[in-house]
Amino acid sequence: METKTSHFAHPLFFFFFLWFSLIFTAQEAHSLSPDGQALLSLLSDADPYYKKSSPVLSSWSLSSPTPCSWRGVTCSPQQRVISLSIPNTFLNLSSLPTHLSSLSSLQLLNLSSTNISGAIPSSFASFSQLRLLDLSSNSLSGPIPSELGKLTALEFLFLNSNRLTGSIPQQFANLSSLQVLCLQDNLLNGSIPMQLGSLVSLQELRIGGNPYLTGEIPPQLGLLTNLTTFGAAATGLSGVIPPTFGNLINLQTLALYDTEVFGSIPPELGSCLELRNLYLHMNKLTGPIPSQLGKLQKLTSMLLWGNSLSGSIPPELSNCSSLVILDVSANDLSGEIPGDLGKLDVLEQLHLSDNALSGSIPWQLSNCTSLTALQLDKNQLSGPIPWQVGELKNLQSFFLWGNSVSGTIPPAFGNCTELYALDLSRNKLTGSIPEEIFSLNKLSKLLLLGNSLTGGLPRSVVRCQSLVRLRLGENQLSGQIPKEIGGLQNLVFLDLYMNHFSGSLPSEIANITVLELLDVHNNYITGDIPSQLGALVNLEQLDLSRNSFTGEIPESFGNFSYLNKLILNNNLLTGEIPKSIRNLQKITLLDLSFNSLSGLIPPEIGSLTSLTISLDFSSNRFIGEIPETMSGLRQLQSLDLSHNMLNGRITVLSSLTSLTYLNVSYNNFSGPIPVTPFFRTLTIKSFLENPDLCESLDGYTCSSHLMRRNGLKSAKTLALLGVILTSVVMAVVAVWILVARNHKYVVEKACMSSSSTEEDFSYPWTFIPFQKLNFTIENILNCLREENVIGKGCSGVVYRVEMPNGELIAVKKLWKTKKDEEPIDSFAAEIQILGHIRHRNIVKLLGYCSNKSVKLLLYNYIPNGNLQQLLQNNRNLDWETRYKIAVGSAQGLAFFTDCLLFSYLKMPDSKYEAYLADFGLAKLMNSPNYQQAMSRVAGSYGYIAPGKSFLERF
Structure with a gap:
């Protein structure tokens, strides 16, 4: 009997223990203050894993009578919660709990970056003492509750980086203590309420990144004399910049780029003497740059590019002594570059490209010794490049392409030891390439395309080991290409086309194993194509056309597994096409025309299914039939086999369903012409001098007299067509x-x-x-x-x-x-x-x-x-x-x-x-x-x- 009693007592004891534990826990939770109960509503739907792993949430103990010891929580002496700040805590809430509104003493609420979605509860208006509300960087949606306008003690409001929609509430005008209003990067629409002009305490107003925000900028914002930052970039705002902005005497940043704003830049901005950053780029601004902007001595960044500004560059800008970046590119500015800009001794970036500036480059710019970027490209500048350019010891990029600059390239560029990009293309430069340039051990890009440079390519080019792009095409350079060029181990692009280079192509180029583009077309290069070029396994484009290369196409070209364009036309090449050509599995264009190649067209050509742009074997000495394997070139758009000695039928070409151009003239083809829709579009020019070719009804047999099966239906149709044709011909x-x-x-x-x-x-x-x-x-x-x-x-x-x-x-x-x-x-x-x-x-x-x-x-x-x-x-x-x-x-x-x-x-x-x-x-x-x-x-x-x-x- 004792044994039975002991067996029964164990589960009964466990039951009573569990019952008392639950009661005790409930009593503990029940003993938590009302503010603590309200905070627990945040945990009810929070992710269970992060409740345990978060150092913030794991400190929220139910055994405490108040939440004052919890991390992220601050209480008043009366044990009331006055601050809740748990940014970057992963709550993963589908909505903000309305129970939080019972925290009647709350002064600070920061739930930024806590992964909260849903709408902002209108009940938050009950936070009558709230001074800071930060719900930024979440996934909140829906409109901003107008009830937030009742938070008259609010000083800082951060709702940015959410998915909020609707308009900016006019009731925000009641927030008389507001200092910072951040609504940027949402989906807000409507216009900026003019009532915001009454927020005289406001220091920051950020509404950018709302693409559906439209309307004009209210002139009333000019009343916000304490404003230091106004950001409305990347919006649909239009109209003019209010001249009243000149009253913003404390303004430090004006970010109004990438909008629909038009009209002129108000000269009144010159009164904003505290301005540091002026960002008005990518708008529709017209008219001149106001000379009054020269009063802004604290200005560090002036970005006006991408507008339609006209007139000249005001010399008064040289008074902006703190200017670090000046970018007025992509406008319609004219006149000369003011030499006074040379007074800007802390200027680091000067971007004047893509305008209509004329005259010479002022030598005074060499006084801007802090310059790292000087971009004058795409203008109408003339005269020589000042030799004083060598004084710019910190210069990293110099773009001058697309002008009419003449004279020689100053050897003083060799003093610009930080230079990594030099582009003088499309000018009227003459003389030789200074060897001093190749002593620049950081130079990555040297572009001198489209000038009238003469002389040879210096052997000292090998000293510039940092070169990635060397583009010297469209000049009058002559002599042999130096074999030393093979020592440029980092070279990716080598353009020497349309010059007067002669002699053989140095095999040492094969040592540049990272080379992706080699273009020497239109020169006077002779000799065999070096078989060593096959080592350039990264090559994507090879153009040796319009030279005087002899010999055969190297078998090693089969190593070009990344090659997409091989252009060898207009040379003196002989022999057969190497069978290794089957390895060019990424080739899209193959041009071997105007050579003396012979033999059969290799069947391996049919395996080049990547051929899409063009295949040109014209004007050679190929014989035999078109290989049946060519039916695999179903993506090919242009095929030229003309002026060879090919024979047999052309039936296989009917499989090339993507063709838009075909020429098989001047061969010995025979048999019927295919009757596919594409072949029906071709004229006789595509088949000239192939006497044994014939038209066909079925594509298999020749027919001497052709009529369409769906012939004319009636005499009326015949008469109508006769009238139409006669009219057109007449x-x-x-x-x-x-x-x-x-x-x-x-x-x-x-x-x-x-x-x-x-x-x-x-x-x-x-x-x-x-x-x-x-x-x-x-x-x-x-x-x-x-x-x-x-x-x-x-x-x-x-x-x-x-x-x-x-x-x-x-x-x-x-x-x-x-x-x-x-x-x-x-x-x-x-x-x-x-x-x-x-x-x-x-x-x-x-x-x-x-x-x-x-x-x-x-x-x-x-x-x-x-x-x-x-x-x-x-x-x-x-x-x-x-x-x-x-x-x-x-x-x-x-x-x-x-x-x-x-x-x-x-x-x-x-x-x-x-x-x-x-x-x-x-x-x-x-x-x-x-x-x-x-x-x-x-x-x-x-x-x-x-x-x-x-x-x-x-």
């Missing part, structure tokens, strides 16, 4: 008679004058897509090369551009207008029209890009030229296709008014669906300079509209 003949004598002269003269100004691709770029696009501005710019040009006209040049995903687009680069003309902005007009047009027979504008100099239009790619060319050159167009083109053209024309008729070109695609392009005349409709601008009209794809010269005379 119109074309009439136009050509009228323009024959002077058309070519007018076009060439206009194009030459339009393109005479050098263009550049510098940043910043604006890229505006009209639909979702799977490419970037960098993808586009990388393809804007001469080899991709498909047409030129008087309004621009057009490129065929392939995106990384294989998508083809056409990019039209508009010519720059002359500075002394006032033509209508063709770029903006085309955007206004094309950006909103959606019609099946009108070429679609995909988007546009622009920087200060270059304007690009992005179109769908249409492969078949224009209607004029099609009717004149394609004698084999059947009536059904002609009818289809005529109807498509008519449907597109019907979309527009008669006055625009002559400005559009009819362009058939690969299925002979007609598309209308060239909106040249549309951009003139509102222009007072109609006749002047006529000389600039051209096709959107680079073709001159047939009616263009006819219209010029009326």
Whole structure:
């Protein structure tokens, strides 16, 4: 019996122990003060793991009668919680508990970076003694409660870096004690309440990073005379900068960049004598830079770039003796660079690029001995580079490209021992390259492209071991390329193209194992191509074209596993294509044209499935048939096998479904021409001098007389097509008679004058897509090369551009207008029209890009030229296709008014669906300079509209 009792007693004892423990714990929690109970509401939904691991939350013990000993909590002598500050504590709350509002004595609440979401409770308005509220860097959403305007004791309010929406409450005007208001980096909308001008104690007002914040800046903010910081960058604010800002005598930082603000910079800002940072870049500001800004002697940073400011640079800016950064680039400034800027002895960065500044470079700038960056590129500067440049011992980057600077390169550059980037490209420099430059042991980039430099490349180049980019193309350098260049172990880009280099290509270049680009085209280099170049396993582009290389293509070229472009055309190469070419698995362009290569086309070519841009074997001595393996080149867009001795059938080419260009003329091909949709678009020019080639109905057998299966349905259709064709032919003949004598002269003269100004691709770029696009501005710019040009006209040049995903687009680069003309902005007009047009027979504008100099239009790619060319050159167009083109053209024309008729070109695609392009005349409709601008009209794809010269005379 004793045994049974003892077995029963153990669980009964455990039950009573657990019951008493729960009662005791409940009593402990119940004994916690009301403020402590309110704080516990923060823990109820907090992450359990972080409750235990957090040094803050783990200190919140339930055994204490008050929370005053808890970390992050401060109490008054009366044991009331007056401060809760637990920033960077991972609470992971889906909402802020309303129980916190019972902390009636709370003066400070800091829950920043605690991973809280949900809305801000309006019950927080009950914190009548609150002086600081910091809920920044969370995921709070919804509107800011207007009830917060009742917190009249509030001095600091931080709600920045959340997802708050709605407008800024006008009730904030009641926060008469407020000193700091931070609402930046949210999704707020509406305008800035003018009532905020009554917050006379306010020192910081930050509302930037709210892209939906619109409206004008209230002039009433000029009443905030205690304001030290006003930040409203990256918003949709518009209107002018209020002149009342000149009353902000304590203002230290004005950050109003990347907005829609326009108008002039108020001269009144010159009264803000405490100003340190003036950030007004990336706006739409116009007019001159006020000379009054020269009064700001405490100013350290002045960023005005990316506006449309005009006039000259005020010499008074030299009085800003504390200036460290001055950036007025990418504006419309003119005149000379003030020599007085040389007084700025603490200036570290001077950016004046991309303006219309003229005159010479003032030698006084050499007095700015603290300069680390001097950027004068893309202006109209002339005269020599001052020899005093050598005084800039701290200079790290010097950009002068795109000017008209003449004379020689000063050897004094050798004294700029900190220099790592020197770009003097696109000027009129003469003489030789000073050897002193190659003593700069930090120089990483040396760009001297497009000058008239002479002499040889000094052997001392090897001393500059830090060189990563050496770009000397488009000069008149001569002599042999020194073998010492092979010692530049860090060189990635080597551009020596379009010079007068002779002799052999030094095999020592193979020692530069990190080299990615080697371009020596258009020189007088002779001898064999060094087989040692195969050691350049990182090479991505190799261009040896237009020289006098002899011998065979080295077998070692098969080592170029990263090569995407191999260009060897216009040399004297012989022998066969090496079989190792199959290893070039990333090749996109292969050009071996205009050599004396012989033998069969190796079947290994078919394994180069990455070939997408072009394969050119033309003007060689290849024999035999096209290998069947070439059917694998399904992404190839351009194929030229012309002027060889190839034979057999071309049936295999019907598998190349991405082709947009094909030329197999001047060979010995035989058999039927394939009948794929692409082959139906080709003219006789693609097949010339292949007497045994024949047309076919089925692609397998020749047919001497062809008729489409879907022939003309009735005599009415035949009559209609006859009328349409006759009308088109008559119109074309009439136009050509009228323009024959002077058309070519007018076009060439206009194009030459339009393109005479050098263009550049510098940043910043604006890229505006009209639909979702799977490419970037960098993808586009990388393809804007001469080899991709498909047409030129008087309004621009057009490129065929392939995106990384294989998508083809056409990019039209508009010519720059002359500075002394006032033509209508063709770029903006085309955007206004094309950006909103959606019609099946009108070429679609995909988007546009622009920087200060270059304007690009992005179109769908249409492969078949224009209607004029099609009717004149394609004698084999059947009536059904002609009818289809005529109807498509008519449907597109019907979309527009008669006055625009002559400005559009009819362009058939690969299925002979007609598309209308060239909106040249549309951009003139509102222009007072109609006749002047006529000389600039051209096709959107680079073709001159047939009616263009006819219209010029009326």
